[in-house]
Amino acid sequence: MAIRPIHARYPFTAAARSAVDEAGVDLAEVVASDDGVVGRGVERVERALTEGGVGEPHRRTRVELLSYPVARVLVSLVDERVLTRRYARAEAATAHERFIEEFAATAEYRSARTERLTRADLLSEFDLTGDVREGSDGYRVDVGAYLDLAADQWGDEWRLVNRVLVDGEVLVTEEELHELLRQAVRHRVAEGLPLSVPDPVAAELDEAVAQARETLSELELTREIDTVVPELFPPCMKHLLDQVRKGEHLEHHSRFAIASFLTSIGMTTDEIVELFQVNPGFGEEATRYQVDHIRGATSPTEYSPPSCATMQSYGDCYNKDDVCEDVIDESHPLNYYEHMLDQEDEDDLVDWRESDEDEAESSA
Numbered sequence: 001m002a003i004r005p006i007h008a009r010y011p012f013t014a015a016a017r018s019a020v021d022e023a024g025v026d027l028a029e030v031v032a033s034d035d036g037v038v039g040r041g042v043e044r045v046e047r048a049l050t051e052g053g054v055g056e057p058h059r060r061t062r063v064e065l066l067s068y069p070v071a072r073v074l075v076s077l078v079d080e081r082v083l084t085r086r087y088a089r090a091e092a093a094t095a096h097e098r099f100i101e102e103f104a105a106t107a108e109y110r111s112a113r114t115e116r117l118t119r120a121d122l123l124s125e126f127d128l129t130g131d132v133r134e135g136s137d138g139y140r141v142d143v144g145a146y147l148d149l150a151a152d153q154w155g156d157e158w159r160l161v162n163r164v165l166v167d168g169e170v171l172v173t174e175e176e177l178h179e180l181l182r183q184a185v186r187h188r189v190a191e192g193l194p195l196s197v198p199d200p201v202a203a204e205l206d207e208a209v210a211q212a213r214e215t216l217s218e219l220e221l222t223r224e225i226d227t228v229v230p231e232l233f234p235p236c237m238k239h240l241l242d243q244v245r246k247g248e249h250l251e252h253h254s255r256f257a258i259a260s261f262l263t264s265i266g267m268t269t270d271e272i273v274e275l276f277q278v279n280p281g282f283g284e285e286a287t288r289y290q291v292d293h294i295r296g297a298t299s300p301t302e303y304s305p306p307s308c309a310t311m312q313s314y315g316d317c318y319n320k321d322d323v324c325e326d327v328i329d330e331s332h333p334l335n336y337y338e339h340m341l342d343q344e345d346e347d348d349l350v351d352w353r354e355s356d357e358d359e360a361e362s363s364a
Contacts (some may be wrong), residue, residue, distance in 0.1 A: 006115045008061045009098055011068035012091065012188045013125055020065065027069060031204040036063045041070030042208045048090030049083065049215050053097075070205075076194035077202055077209045081296070082304070083216055084193050092186035100178060126184040132177065133169070139177045140169035149180040149187075151293060159252055227341060228265055228352040234336035235319035236311050237261050247278040253306075253314045256294070257333075261305040263295040264334055307332050 003023060007016035030037050040058045044067055047055040054071075058064040068091075075087045102116045123129045131142035143165065150158045164171040172180070202209075230241060240258040243250055250258070255276075262272050269291045276287050292298045308324070311317045311333065323336055341349070 003062055003065055004115060005061050006117060008057060008064035010095060010117060011065050012095070012185060016065060016068075020069070025066065027073070028198065028201050028204070030066055031070060031073075031201055034063075034066070036060070037066045037070055038205070038208060040064065040067035041074055042211060044068070044071035044091075045074050045078075045083070045087060045212050046215055048087040049212075051090075052086070053090050053094045072189075072193065072195060073197055073201060074205060074208055074212055076197055077205060078212050078216065079194045080216060083212070084190065085304070088186045088190035088193070091189040092182050095185045096178065096182040099181070103178075122181055122184075126181070126188070128184070138171055138173050140166070141172055141177070141180065143168050143170055146170040146172075146180070149183045227349060228262075228267060229341070229344075229349055230352055232337060232340040232344070233261075234324065234333045235321055236308075236317050237333055237337075239318040240316065244275060245278065251314075254316055255290075256303075257306050257311060257314075257316050259291055260294050260303050261333055263291065263303075264305055265337065269295065269297070305333050 003019045007013070007019045010016060036058070040063055044054040047053055058067065071087070075084055099117050099119075099122060103119055105116060120129070123132055128145055131145035133140045143160070146163075147160065150160075160170070230238065233241065237258060240250065240254055240261075243254070244258060259272055259276075262275075263269075269288055272291050273284060273287050277284075289298065294303045296303070306314070306316070308317065323339060
């Protein structure tokens with residue numbers, strides 16, 4: 001099978017992988033001798049971190065296609081969850097832009113292009129042909145497939161309880177179907193990462209890995225936090241935590257925000273489940289599944305808390321203070337918390353979990 005432009009546009013497909021295999025490509029030889037492929041692979045990773053996409057395709061089909069496995073190797077060598085997450089999302093975002101354009105192509109556009117991806121092709125790629133049916137009222141997706149793909153979508157509109165369910169099928173619009181396909185791409189890209197990379201290949205990519213690490217270090221959300229000090233939380237998370245402790249009902253987006261924040265700062269699933277027990281409608285099995293999904297234990301991705309902009313759009317931004325506006329410039333709740341931790345003497349910090357243990361021991 002010859003390497004074709006469609007393979008380069010959608011390098012995550014089985015056909016693209018087969019084309020690379022049949023071409024007898026030796027990855028070790030490529031990274032050692034083809035600066036163009038390595039450079040484009042580095043660009044894919046850099047753009048994923050800084051722009052949320054993977055950049056414009058290289059003019060040479062072979063370079064563009066081979067840059068995809070090189071980028072996956074780079075992501076694996078850096079081996080930071082935040083990079084893996086952003087990279088998979090970026091590849092999916094770029095693929096989404098491309099297949100939306102091709103699905104909507106005019107007859108003239110189609111005739112000028114020798115090969116394009118159809119919706120049927122993409123559904124077949126992810127074994128969804130039998131799960132998706134087009135009707136007069138939109139598309140119907142088998143509930144099992146819907147739950148698998150919509151679990152990663154953020155927002156109440158994706159919850160099954162808010163969908164039209166008929167005979168085991170969920171009604172979705174064309175746009176929503178495309179969003180679900182974007183998630184299928186992201187799952188495919190994230191699958192298997194990090195890879196086990198042979199030493200000779202890793203050695204050839206030392207400089208590229210260092211470059212990716214440098215870019216990553218300049219971004220936010222890369223610090224590993226494992227300290228729970230609620231009085232240093234950003235105001236929004238203090239408010240949500242207070243609501244949880246009072247047993248107040250939280251909307252789905254609010255629960256996601258506080259649960260993802262707590263997992264990001266080191267709390268275990270058991271600790272978060274225990275915290276949520278006082279909430280009305282608490283179900284341990286469902287809560288545990290949701291928290292494990294957020295932390296990446298039962299999904300390909302570990303989810304970060306929403307940004308400040310997203311918190312505002314969902315009405316979860318409360319009591320903004322000077323740190324929000326002057327120090328972190330309303331960037332992200334984790335940036336706020338990291339800043340507050342940095343202002344404290346580490347020896348004076350008392351982890352909430354340790355203080356709870358001390359209270360339990362003193363009362364025993």
